[in-house]
Amino acid sequence: MKxxxxxMVLGSLLLLGLFKFPLWNIMLGxxxxxxxxxxxxxxxxxxxxxxxxxxxxxxxxxxxxxxTIPKPEDMWEFAVFPKVIIGMVVxxxxxxxxxxxxxxxxxxxxxxxxxxxxxxxxxxxxxNNWLISYGSDLDPHAIIKVTNPDGSPMTYKPPLFGHQKxxxxxxxxLPHIGGYLMFxxxxxxxVAFWLGRRFSLKKHGRVIS
Amino acid sequence: xxxxxxxxIGLFFTAVAFTSCNxxxxxxxxxxxxxxxxxxxYIAPGEHDxxxxxxxxxxxxxxxxxxxxxxxxxxxxxxxxQFPTNGYGYSEETKPMLETSYGFVPWDDxxxxxxxxxxxxxxxxxIFINGNNTPRIARISLTTxxxxxxxxxxNSAGNHSSSFITENTEYVVAGTRFSVPVPQRDMSIKDxxxxxxxxxxxxxVDPEHGHMDIKFxxxxxxxxxxxxxxxxxxxxxxxxxxxxxxxxxxxxxEVNASQNDKDFIAAINWKKIEEYVxxxxxxxxxAKYAHNLHSDVTHTATSTMKNEVRVxxxxxxxxxxxxxxxxxSPHGCDVDPTGEYIVxxxxxxxxxxxxxxTKMIDAIENKKFDGDAYGIPILKFEDVLAGSVExxxxxxxxxxxxxxxxxxxxxxISSEVVKWKLGTWEVIDRKxxxxxxxxxxxxxxxSREPFGKYMFAMNKITKDRYLPTGPEMEHSAQxxxxxxxxxxxxxxxxTHGEPHYAAxxxxxxxxxxxQKIFKLxxxxxxxxxxxxxEGKVVRDGNNVHIYMTMIRSHFSPDNIEGVKVGxxxxxxxxxxxxxxxxxxxxxxxxxxxAELLIMPGQTRTLTWEAKQVGVWPFYCTDFCSALHxxxxxxxxxxxxxxxxxxxxxxxx
Ligand SMILES: [Cu+2]
Numbered sequence: 001m002k003x004x005x006x007x008m009v010l011g012s013l014l015l016l017g018l019f020k021f022p023l024w025n026i027m028l029g030x031x032x033x034x035x036x037x038x039x040x041x042x043x044x045x046x047x048x049x050x051x052x053x054x055x056x057x058x059x060x061x062x063x064x065x066x067x068t069i070p071k072p073e074d075m076w077e078f079a080v081f082p083k084v085i086i087g088m089v090v091x092x093x094x095x096x097x098x099x100x101x102x103x104x105x106x107x108x109x110x111x112x113x114x115x116x117x118x119x120x121x122x123x124x125x126x127x128n129n130w131l132i133s134y135g136s137d138l139d140p141h142a143i144i145k146v147t148n149p150d151g152s153p154m155t156y157k158p159p160l161f162g163h164q165k166x167x168x169x170x171x172x173x174l175p176h177i178g179g180y181l182m183f184x185x186x187x188x189x190x191v192a193f194w195l196g197r198r199f200s201l202k203k204h205g206r207v208i209s
Numbered sequence: 210x211x212x213x214x215x216x217x218i219g220l221f222f223t224a225v226a227f228t229s230c231n232x233x234x235x236x237x238x239x240x241x242x243x244x245x246x247x248x249x250x251y252i253a254p255g256e257h258d259x260x261x262x263x264x265x266x267x268x269x270x271x272x273x274x275x276x277x278x279x280x281x282x283x284x285x286x287x288x289x290x291q292f293p294t295n296g297y298g299y300s301e302e303t304k305p306m307l308e309t310s311y312g313f314v315p316w317d318d319x320x321x322x323x324x325x326x327x328x329x330x331x332x333x334x335x336i337f338i339n340g341n342n343t344p345r346i347a348r349i350s351l352t353t354x355x356x357x358x359x360x361x362x363x364n365s366a367g368n369h370s371s372s373f374i375t376e377n378t379e380y381v382v383a384g385t386r387f388s389v390p391v392p393q394r395d396m397s398i399k400d401x402x403x404x405x406x407x408x409x410x411x412x413x414v415d416p417e418h419g420h421m422d423i424k425f426x427x428x429x430x431x432x433x434x435x436x437x438x439x440x441x442x443x444x445x446x447x448x449x450x451x452x453x454x455x456x457x458x459x460x461x462x463e464v465n466a467s468q469n470d471k472d473f474i475a476a477i478n479w480k481k482i483e484e485y486v487x488x489x490x491x492x493x494x495x496a497k498y499a500h501n502l503h504s505d506v507t508h509t510a511t512s513t514m515k516n517e518v519r520v521x522x523x524x525x526x527x528x529x530x531x532x533x534x535x536x537x538s539p540h541g542c543d544v545d546p547t548g549e550y551i552v553x554x555x556x557x558x559x560x561x562x563x564x565x566x567t568k569m570i571d572a573i574e575n576k577k578f579d580g581d582a583y584g585i586p587i588l589k590f591e592d593v594l595a596g597s598v599e600x601x602x603x604x605x606x607x608x609x610x611x612x613x614x615x616x617x618x619x620x621x622i623s624s625e626v627v628k629w630k631l632g633t634w635e636v637i638d639r640k641x642x643x644x645x646x647x648x649x650x651x652x653x654x655x656s657r658e659p660f661g662k663y664m665f666a667m668n669k670i671t672k673d674r675y676l677p678t679g680p681e682m683e684h685s686a687q688x689x690x691x692x693x694x695x696x697x698x699x700x701x702x703x704t705h706g707e708p709h710y711a712a713x714x715x716x717x718x719x720x721x722x723x724q725k726i727f728k729l730x731x732x733x734x735x736x737x738x739x740x741x742x743e744g745k746v747v748r749d750g751n752n753v754h755i756y757m758t759m760i761r762s763h764f765s766p767d768n769i770e771g772v773k774v775g776x777x778x779x780x781x782x783x784x785x786x787x788x789x790x791x792x793x794x795x796x797x798x799x800x801x802x803a804e805l806l807i808m809p810g811q812t813r814t815l816t817w818e819a820k821q822v823g824v825w826p827f828y829c830t831d832f833c834s835a836l837h838x839x840x841x842x843x844x845x846x847x848x849x850x851x852x853x854x855x856x857x858x859x860x861x
Contacts, residue, residue, distance in 0.1 A: 035789075052726070052787035059761060059788070063835070143836060 001199045005100025008109050008192035012092020014185030015085050018043050021178035024127075025049070026158050028057065030168045040176060041127075043081040045072035064167075065142025066156060067134065077126060088116055092189065099196060106196025113189045120186075128160050246699040249690060252279040257720070260652050260663065260713050263322045263336055264686075266290075267707025270317040272338055272349060277652070277663050277713060278688055280702030288347045288356045289317030289340040293803035297356075300805055301779070301814035302734075303503070305512035309343055309361050310497040318342045321372055321436075321710040324351075325419070329376035329441050329657030333719040335419050336712060337372040337381045344368035346383050346412060348419050350505075352724045357503050360421045363496035363518050364391045364408040364428070370437040370450050370542075374414070376657065380479065381421065382439070383410040384450050388431035388457075391520075392494065401459035403583075405431035408520075409450060411479055420502070425486045425519045427477060427530065430583045431457050433466070434475070436541050436607075441657050442548035444566040446480035449551050453538035455582075466538065467557060471590065473532040473582075474542055474553050476569060481529040482521055491521040505727060508734045508812050524584040531573060532582055534590040535562050541607035541648075545616065545631055546657050550595055554605040554618065561605050561618060563634070565595035596634045601627045606647060607710075609654035611661030611691055619646040619666060626666055626689070628696055638695045642687050644670040651691070652713035660715055664691045667708045675703055684708060725789040727810030734812035736781035741765035746857045753778045753819075753855070759793040759807065760785040761834040763859065764827070767842030771855030774848055776819045780805075780827075783812040793840070794830030804830050819846045 022040035029036035038049030048054040058068045072078040098104040135157030146154040258276030270290030291298030317340035344362035370384030388405035407429040432452040440447035458465030496518040503510040523530040535553035543552040551564040572592040604622030628638040652660040671685040683703035738756040744765040786809035796804040829840035
């Protein structure tokens with residue numbers, strides 16, 4: 001159970017990577033942008049990959065009537081997400097330590113993982129909602145209005161995951177280092193659960209082949 | 210008889226077949242050769258050249274940037290000439306760059322570019338070039354590829370043996386082609402001999418910022434100082450100048466300056482003179498010369514008039530200056546990568562003369578002098594001669610080196626490049642050039658470590674090399690592959706202006722430092738405007754200052770009223786873009802100057818005089834965006850006595 005507790009603590013601590021590294025990254029390349037523009041999405045806000053990328057993305061997007069990329073103070077998420085992550089790290093470390101001293105059952109590890117997954121899915125859902133509104137809530141006075149073949153106005157929602165062509169831009173959206181660290185951390189808590197379970201089965205004298 | 214006839218017909222056909230077979234064969238091998246040469250110069254779309262080449266523009270006054278091996282021209286950098294294409298020398302910010310003691314001089318004849326060095330190797334920080342006509346030296350940044358500084362050279366006339374730099378960029382050196390009275394005064398031209406002086410100017414270069422300052426001028430006898438090169442390695446600390454007209458003729462020089470069997474290479478121990486000057490030696494003499502400096506932070510140039518210069522008479526510093534006899538009006542003065550050999554390209558001589566630095570030092574130490582000229586010791590030709598290349602061609606002008614022990618000399622009259630070996634002086638190869646080659650260039654050819662893969666010859670006569678374009682044609686350059694024993698002509702490309710020399714450098718040394726934008730946050734132009742909302746119009750008597758911004762795809766403000774006939778309107782325009790390769794242009798109807806091209810983050814000012822009542826448009830000239838054509842505005846000009854107040858707006 002000691003080993004399981006340590007892995008649980010480590011796994012939860014990896015979430016702290018989100019304060020240093022981006023959770024997600026969206027790159028926009030086009031014929032005129034052989035070096036693509038990009039935004040890194042941190043839990044505290046959105047930053048350009050290069051110094052002036054956000055300004056240049058906003059500059060291009062104003063033609064099609066998209067809103068500017070939100071500043072941290074424009075979205076409640078950037079205030080709440082860091083608190084949620086800190087809360088989960090503290091909770092995870094506490095569960096891990098209690099597990100280490102065998103004060104609680106390994107099942108709490110799985111409980112943490114499930115809670116984190118639910119929060120993560122809610123976060124992704126919220127992020128996707130923002131992408132939808134960012135890409136489709138367009139200024140009616142936009143300089144360039146493009147319609148789909150069926151006559152409906154074209155929207156410019158960047159993909160949540162993977163690649164999509166938006167007008168002249170190739171948009172690629174993928175997790176970044178912070179996101180990967182979070183996935184590894186969450187996986188470690190599952191490992192902790194498995195280690196804890198194995199320890200517990202052994203302790204209770206049941207043999208596993 | 211019949212049989213004989215048959216036989217002969219048979220032979221005839223065989224011969225025809227044989228010949229045609231031969232023809233096919235040779236055609237085929239030619240084809241293979243030229244296709245492999247095509248591969249050597251072919252840079253696929255989107256790929257980059259391996260080298261930058263900077264060619265002087267001669268009478269264009271500018272510097273052009275090419276790629277090697279493709280021969281594609283990337284940019285023309287305005288240096289000594291007004292450039293309406295981007296407003297250089299027309300905008301208020303850049304006009305001071307062309308100030309001189311003669312007033313505003315909008316043109317020059319640019320000759321010999323040279324790239325800065327550290328430890329004798331190209332470091333790619335700056336490139337220097339001389340203005341030949343109104344003596345000036347310019348420094349061009351190799352991060353912005355723009356002219357940052359121009360210093361005028363006083364007491365000089367025909368600034369030709371310039372602008373060559375020492376191996377740690379301690380000095381950029383400028384010698385005068387024409388000797389003149391120093392100081393200038395009203396005197397009979399016939400009294401030239403013994404009275405005129407030739408100033409050789411050593412301009413120090415600040416190691417951090419590159420800023421130039423005249424450290425001293427050596428006032429030499431009244432010869433013509435044609436070209437020069439620094440010593441390097443063992444000869445670092447010396448500088449060598451070719452001379453002609455050592456006869457000191459003042460008229461019909463083509464005859465009178467070609468009488469002496471030998472002219473001189475002047476060897477200057479600049480370290481010795483520097484030490485003398487650092488200890489207070491030399492004389493400050495009154496002299497007016499302009500020093501012009503452009504800042505990337507204020508985006509503005511300033512011109513300062515200097516009032517004195519330190520001059521040194523060679524006789525004051527014994528052991529610092531010597532004369533090496535060199536046959537027949539030498540042109541190029543070239544020092545090999547080791548610093549041992551000094552090549553005097555005697556343009557009227559049958560042989561190519563090479564002096565030895567070691568022998569020169571030996572002769573100086575042993576005081577083996579053969580008289581003097583105005584107190585400057587003359588060494589004996591035989592004592593300093595390393596060897597000569599016998600009968601290599603006609604009219605040698607200039608030599609460069611490949612770093613593998615070979616030298617390449619241009620021959621103007623026989624129109625060829627000759628490759629020869631240092632030390633054995635044997636000719637290895639010769640190839641024609643088209644036509645009448647002046648200078649040639651090898652990347653790093655004027656350094657301790659040349660990059661001997663390519664050599665290109667810059668020719669003075671073009672004739673039939675390209676599709677004809679009337680009486681005036683661009684000059685022609687030929688690119689040779691010099692990686693093998695024999696030189697191979699692989700490409701032919703037109704050059705802009707008249708290149709007199711070039712400096713080339715492997716691309717990887719400088720390409721990554723090339724700047725993309727100027728940061729708006731660092732813009733300290735006193736009349737900058739940092740957002741659309743800050744745009745304004747201010748009247749100051751008859752001067753109207755318009756503080757304007759430009760960003761895809763509008764000007765702010767774009768409607769201006771209240772300007773009156775007789776007003777002088779200053780458009781101070783800031784480009785708010787912070788994206789690579791998004792300049793905007795500005796053109797005003799009836800402007801008597803030029804347009805402006807304004808780089809992202811930069812501020813520039815164009816002056817326009819309101820002469821007629823009406824509503825006058827301005828627009829962006831650089832196709833910046835899909836709505837470029839909408840990037841425009843109006844100025845209303847009212848009668849001089851009108852009481853319409855200044856007003857400005859955007860989007861109302
Ligand atoms: Cu524009």
